[in-house]
Each structure stands twice: as C-alpha cells, then as structure tokens.
Amino acid sequence: MIIKKSLINKSIEYILQNIDEEISIEDVANHCNFSKYHFSRMFKEETGVSIYAFIKRMRMDQSSVSLKVEKDKTITDIGV
Template sequence: MLQHLDEGITIKEVENHFHYSEFYFSRIFKTLTGESVYAFIKHLKMDQSAIDIKLKKHKAITDIGLDYGYSASNYSSAFRQHHRLSPTEFRKSIEATSIANPFHPGIVDYFETFDDYDARMKIVLLQDVQVIYERVFGNYDDPTISSMNRCICDLCITTDNTCKLDNITMIKGGKFATCRFEGEIKDIFL
C-alpha cells in the first residue's frame, strides 16, 4: 500500500493483490490493525502528505493535497481532523530544531543538521537475515507530528535458525538505506 499511495490505490486492488475475498480480507485486516482498509489508506495518505509538506516547502499545499486525491476544498479540513493543525499551521511549525523526547518526559532532544544525518546514510547490499519481529499497531502518524500512541512501531532483532519463537521472519536481502547508530537504546529516538 505504501508503494502505491500516489497511484490512487483502491481497496479492491489491495484485496486482489493478496487473492482474498473482499469479506475475508477486510475482516482479517481490521482484526490485525484495528482499522478498515479504507481508514488505513486514508491515514497513510495523510501522513505522507504531512511529510511532503515538511520536505517540499516550495510546493503549494493545495497541490500536495491533490497529489493524494483530495480536492482543494476538502484537503485542509481532512488534514486538520487528522493532525489537529491546518496544513499551513503545520508547515509553519516544522522549523523546530528540537522536540520533546516521547520516551523521557522532561527531556528535549535537538535535531542534527540534514548534512549530519546524510553523512551517516549509506546504501548497502544486505544478505537475507532472520529476525525476531514485533509490530505494535496504533494510528500511523509520524512521531515528530503526533504523540507516540498514534504510531506504528516495528522492532527487529537479528537471530539465527536455532531460535524457536513464533514471531520469526526472514527479511529478504537486497539494497537497503542504512544509518549507523552508536549509543544507548534510550537515545535512539533521534
């Protein structure tokens, strides 16, 4: 779904992709995520549009809304309903150089510059890797926009084939964007 958001993806196309009946797919999807497929796609579009507002400051907000299937008249109200800010207020608020750490109340973390983050980013070819995998479903917002109780959180820890837990999966190898982090787990937020 993430790979096809800008193509006007439909629920029927998602169901057909997985070769399930509409009723079965919708029921299983809602059981796993707590939301309908339609609501999930709507959240993803709102979150991605917020990222575009952050990154594409030269682009008109109405054009960003149009990119995600919203008319000029309903994008602002849909955005406000989802993010509790208008798109214009959101764009003005993102010049922040710091953010309250959601894991440690009272602690403010400061962002590095883009160049600092970019210097640590590398595209690498990785082999298949077996991981212990856990996903916590909530709502789907960017933690720099919304509180942590509105995010999808994924956690993967590498393991070998002797691990007998139920939540084991294989991540297929290929090219991945990586960012090296050194420090304590409590500091990984930024």
C-alpha cells in the same frame, strides 16, 4: 496466525508502494488473492483499523511529510 500476519504485512507493503496511485480496498485484496469482504474483515481483526482508514492515514502522513519537505509546493499541489 503467522500466515495472517504475513498477508497483512504484504498488503501494507503494497499500499505503501502504491500510495501515490488511486488504490482501492479491492486492489489490495486482489493483490493478496482474497475477496475484498474477507480481506477487510481480516485486516481490521489483525490491525484494529479498517483498511480504508489505514490507506487514508498513510496518505495523510505522506502529505504531512511533503508539506515539511517540499516548501516550494502549496497545500493544493500536495493534495492533488
């Protein structure tokens, strides 16, 4: 259990550090030395959400913050 949680934390840290990049489930799984299928199952089992949904949510959260902070940028600029 502790190893799984550590691995999930490692993957979340990787996602947050690379959120501006085009990261895929496979990228995250490779970073943690797992196949994307096994890693996807494990991530959902531990967090309750799919890794795809988690990445998408983190990007949405980042965009939301950017809209509030970067008032000189348009929605299109932030979305790109």
